[in-house]
Amino acid sequence: MNKRNICLLVDNCSAHPKSVSLTNICLKFLPANTTSIMQPMDMGVIKNWKDNYKSRLNSRIINAMDGNLSLRALDIAKSITLLDALYLCRMSWDAVEGNTIAKCYQKGGFVPRDFIQSEGYEFNLDDDHMLDDVYLPFNMSLEEFETLLQ
Incomplete structure (x- = not known):
């Protein structure tokens, strides 16, 4: 098993x-009142999950x-148990x-523009310019960020 370090924003x-x-796992908190423009999960991931669930x-x-x-639809909806809802959540995710x-x-600017190819995405840690277009969290240095990628 690889013991990788991750940064969770x-x-x-x-x-x-x-x-x-x-x-x-290194937790880094976004600044207070950060708009959804900087919050990747708010930019479509949560909506996609909710659409799948509904x-x-x-x-x-x-x-x-x-x-x-x-x-009646309402009666069926009321009969759904917490366990049923959890299964629906899992399938939706x-x-x-x-x-x-x-x-x-x-x-959100966390990944370089050319990072994602049409056939999938992959990155190479040996690429010296991989982080050129990435905006680092305000409370993390480049060295800390690079350490997390190793």
Whole structure:
């Protein structure tokens, strides 16, 4: 198993813990009141996941109504358990494509423009110019960032 270090960029939501001890994960918090322009997950990933969830939920309701015409959509929706919702969440997340996530990070300026190719994405740590177009978090030096990539 590779013991890679990662940097997790987190917004300043009060639900996100500030002091947590993690191994191989460095938490860096975005500045307060950062708009969605800088928050890659807000730029399409969350919307994509929600759209997948709603589609699966609606399909489940429609399939149940097709099986029993006397059922109402609201009654079916109310019968969904927490476990059902968790399964729907998991299937919806699995349907979010890696390319969608990568493009959102690219749009936010965290990934160089030429990083994502049409056939997928891959980066080479030996490329001296790989980080030229990447904006570093305000509270992280280039050396810290490069250390996390190793």
